[in-house]
Every structure is written in C-alpha cells, then in structure tokens.
Amino acid sequence: MASSAQEVILLGVCDGELEPKRHRSSHLTNKVGGHPDWSPIISPPWPRCGHCGAPLAHVAQIYCPLEASPYHRTLRLFACPGAECCGRAESWRAIRSQSLEAEREPSRSAPAQEAPLSATDWCDSADDWGVEEEGDGWGGGGGVKEEAEAGGAVLSCRLQDLSLGESHDDVPVFRSFFVSVVDESDLRGEDDLDHAQQLLREYESREGVAVGGLDCGEGVGDRGQEKYEKSRARHGDAIFSRFMKRISICPQQILRYCRGGRPLFISEPPANTAPVVAPCGSCGGSRTFELQLMPALVSQLRRKDAEAELEFGTVLVYTCTNSCWTEGSGSAVEEFCYVQGDPDQKLFK
Incomplete structure (x- = not known):
C-alpha cells in the first residue's frame, strides 16, 4: 500500500439540493438522500432493517468505479430511522451494483439549471485507490482476514432480507443533495x-x-x-x-473515500477484527475498507421541515477486495457496514 504521505483520501461534501422536478440523477450520480438510482439491468432491491424488519431509508449513493475495470460500480447505503434502531449495525445496509459500459442507460440531456456534477469526479485518482498490500486486518490495504469462525462468529451478510420490486410508500425519503468531491491534500x-x-x-x-x-x-x-x-x-x-x-481541516465533510486505506475511527475499535468484518457473502473472499460516512451528514438526513432522524458517529463500509461480479448479473451484492456511535454528537448538530 502507498505510504501515509502518498495515500489519496477523497472527501465528499454536500453541494446543491437535488430537486426531482429540476434535475435528473442516475446510477452514475453521487448524492445523499432521495431515492436510489439503479442501472437498467439491476432488479431494484429494498433492504429491511435487521432489528425491526422495517424497510430502510436511502442514505447515500456513491459512484466509485475501479481502475482498469470495465464496469460502472455504485455503492448505496441504507439505514433504519427507527428510534430503537439508531446506532445498530444490523440497521444499516451497503449494496453494491455493477454494469458494463454497453449496459448503461442511454444518456439524456439534464436541465440547464444546476447541472449535476460529473460522476467521474470520484475517479480522478482511481489509480491510487487500488494499491493494496497485506495489512493488520482492520482496514489495512490487504483487506480483512478470510477466516470464518464456526458457530456464527463471523457476521452474515446475505441478501435474504432484501425485498425485490416492492413499493414502500411509508419509507422516509430524506432531502437529496449532490455530493461534491475534493482531495484532502488540496485543503492544506x-x-x-x-x-x-x-x-x-x-x-x-x-x-x-x-x-x-x-x-x-x-x-x-x-x-x-x-x-x-x-x-x-x-x-x-x-x-x-x-x-x-x-x-x-474540513469539518463539513460528509464522507471519506480511500479504498484499500485505513479508516478514521471515532472511538476504540475491537482489538480482534477477524470475527467482526465478515468475508464477502458472494465469493467468500476478504473485504477491504472503502469509505466511511461522517458526523456532518447527520444534520443533512432529514425530511423537509423535519429534524434529523438518524444519529451515528461514523459508518465504515468494507467491500469485497476483488469486487466480485458475474457479468450480466441482475442481482446486487451486499457489503459490510460497521457502525460507531459519536461520543460527542452535539458538536455536529
């Protein structure tokens, strides 16, 4: 893995509001809130809370293709806004989908006003994101250990709780914003x-x-x-x-992206990580750290004229090191979320 001084960390900050009547978004759009956008070949899943069983609200959508890969690649995060579910890892889901360039939705002209940012903004330094080597097993470049302890020591990340093709009118829809991207080193x-x-x-x-x-x-x-x-x-x-x-240096950052890098913990992480971060539920391979949601996002996740409905410190997302995918597949792949509460949430309100 690249040294700390060379590690490229991209920060996401909220940009203009994405208003459905004025803007179009697609699976190539970086945004928070709103409805998730799916590529034409994917059967849209709607994940449910592992604690209360309610359908989850869409939190963020990040377009993050990998260098030298022929696939468009998008991560979507969902969470349960229920009062009893805040801060529970089982109340968060990260869903990855991929599609070939030839399978992409035909381009359409966006409205002239406040055209969305180019989705490739995330990709300017893609060749720096994927440099990996064996690490300490907790967000290190080589990903998480593959060992799975018997008796359920490794958490299961299956899509068994996803509801395909359902419509959930009662699911909260958070106000939607475009996400602008900046290299952390440019802020220094x-x-x-x-x-x-x-x-x-x-x-x-x-x-x-x-x-x-x-x-x-x-x-x-x-x-x-x-x-x-x-x-x-x-x-x-x-x-x-x-x-x-x-x-x-950038308190308004709502996410940090550094695939193969190391996360920024807000509180003490577990000493033994192998039983915590599960192997890929699709191929059984290791997972590596890719991105994390930050406390500044909390105040943005609200419906119009409503208070914020989610509280968290940071949500760390670990994805399949190989980004496994079956060509032509119409089923999304679930990745792994690790949630830490904020010791001092009031600082970000």
Missing part, C-alpha cells in the same frame, strides 16, 4: 490551516484538552505507529480527540 494551504487551527483552539477550550498543532503530514498508518495525543479530553477519549483533529 496556508489559509485553510489558519482556519483549521482556529477550530482546534475552540475545541481545546471547550473540551479542556491540549490536542496540539495540526500535522499536515499525518496519515492513517498502522495503529502501532499512530501518535495519539497524551492529553486526554474531559470525556477521556484520546481517539475521539485525534478524530476531531484530523477532520478539523
């Missing part, structure tokens, strides 16, 4: 650093913790190499302090 100019340092000073004053200056070269390397702050925040969470330090 002098002006941005001054703003980031100011945010850090405000955080230090509020939390009673000395986090220290922002290290622009700081990466997300092996946990054994990470330099956690020695000062402890009032809530006693050094990992959360590091999380705040890292995102302060």
Whole structure:
C-alpha cells in the first residue's frame, strides 16, 4: 500500500439540493438522500432493517468505479430511522451494483439549471485507490482476514432480507443533495490551516484538552505507529480527540473515500477484527475498507421541515477486495457496514 504521505483520501461534501422536478440523477450520480438510482439491468432491491424488519431509508449513493475495470460500480447505503434502531449495525445496509459500459442507460440531456456534477469526479485518482498490500486486518490495504469462525462468529451478510420490486410508500425519503468531491491534500494551504487551527483552539477550550498543532503530514498508518495525543479530553477519549483533529481541516465533510486505506475511527475499535468484518457473502473472499460516512451528514438526513432522524458517529463500509461480479448479473451484492456511535454528537448538530 502507498505510504501515509502518498495515500489519496477523497472527501465528499454536500453541494446543491437535488430537486426531482429540476434535475435528473442516475446510477452514475453521487448524492445523499432521495431515492436510489439503479442501472437498467439491476432488479431494484429494498433492504429491511435487521432489528425491526422495517424497510430502510436511502442514505447515500456513491459512484466509485475501479481502475482498469470495465464496469460502472455504485455503492448505496441504507439505514433504519427507527428510534430503537439508531446506532445498530444490523440497521444499516451497503449494496453494491455493477454494469458494463454497453449496459448503461442511454444518456439524456439534464436541465440547464444546476447541472449535476460529473460522476467521474470520484475517479480522478482511481489509480491510487487500488494499491493494496497485506495489512493488520482492520482496514489495512490487504483487506480483512478470510477466516470464518464456526458457530456464527463471523457476521452474515446475505441478501435474504432484501425485498425485490416492492413499493414502500411509508419509507422516509430524506432531502437529496449532490455530493461534491475534493482531495484532502488540496485543503492544506496556508489559509485553510489558519482556519483549521482556529477550530482546534475552540475545541481545546471547550473540551479542556491540549490536542496540539495540526500535522499536515499525518496519515492513517498502522495503529502501532499512530501518535495519539497524551492529553486526554474531559470525556477521556484520546481517539475521539485525534478524530476531531484530523477532520478539523474540513469539518463539513460528509464522507471519506480511500479504498484499500485505513479508516478514521471515532472511538476504540475491537482489538480482534477477524470475527467482526465478515468475508464477502458472494465469493467468500476478504473485504477491504472503502469509505466511511461522517458526523456532518447527520444534520443533512432529514425530511423537509423535519429534524434529523438518524444519529451515528461514523459508518465504515468494507467491500469485497476483488469486487466480485458475474457479468450480466441482475442481482446486487451486499457489503459490510460497521457502525460507531459519536461520543460527542452535539458538536455536529
């Protein structure tokens, strides 16, 4: 895997609102909320909550093709807004679909006003995303260990709870926004650093913790190499302090993308990861970290004239290392979500 200094991390931020009467979106569109867009060959699934059984609301759609692959490739995330389901991993689903260029929907002219961003914005550095090597098994480049413990130690990620072709009028539909993309390294100019340092000073004053200056070269390397702050925040969470330090350069980021990289944890992750992240339910191979949703997304996930209905710290998405797919398949593949609650959710409200 590329070194920390070379690791390309793409940040997604909310752009203009996607209004169905003015804009068209497709499976090549990066967006949050609204209805999911499916390619013509895919039978649209509608996943259900693993806790309460209710159909899930669409949270985000990310177009993320892989370098040298002939496939369009899109990830869609769904979640249950039920009060008893917030923060539960079984209440989140990540669905991957792929289609060949020849199978894509015929292009249509978009309305002149606020034309959607090019879906290829995510792909400018695609050749840097897929560089992988064996890691520590927890978001490292080589993906997650393939071992499956007997007796159900590995969580199952099957599509058995998906409802094909159903219409769910009672499912909440969140306001939809286009997602704009920026390379994290492009935000490290002098002006941005001054703003980031100011945010850090405000955080230090509020939390009673000395986090220290922002290290622009700081990466997300092996946990054994990470330099956690020695000062402890009032809530006693050094990992959360590091999380705040890292995102302060762009607090409005709603997602981070770095396939084969390492996630940014908001709280202590499990020490033994093999029983946590399940192998690919389609091919049985390993999974690797690809993207994560960030706390700033919470306030965006609401219906018109309504309060936010989901709460989470970060949602980490692990996908099949080989991105397995059967040519001509009409069935989407389920990937793996790992959910961490936010130790201090109020900071992002």
